[in-house]
Amino acid sequence: MKIFIDTADIDEIKEAYSWGIVDGVTTNPSLIKKAVDKLKAGGKEVTMEDYIGDICLAVDGPVSL
Template sequence: MQIFVDTADLDEIKEAKKWGIVDGVTTNPSLIKKAVEKLKSRGMEI
């Protein structure tokens, strides 16, 4: 069995990689849109 993380959020991918059990990442346009919105809000905080 393989385990994939379904996200476009780099923080989530980095965290999952630490677990040592993730085989890869899947994503889709709606997840990418969410990740971009998160990055924009972080930029405004800075």
């Protein structure tokens, strides 16, 4: 059995991977938009495309969008 975390929050993804039990990430456009909007509200300039790339770089496993 494989365990996937269902989120777009990169901090949550990194924390789950640090536990050593997560095999991959699943997310969707609405979760990604929410995470990007949160970063933008904090003053960061980020696009959804760049954020998706950051998710892919944060994991060593499959990412399902």
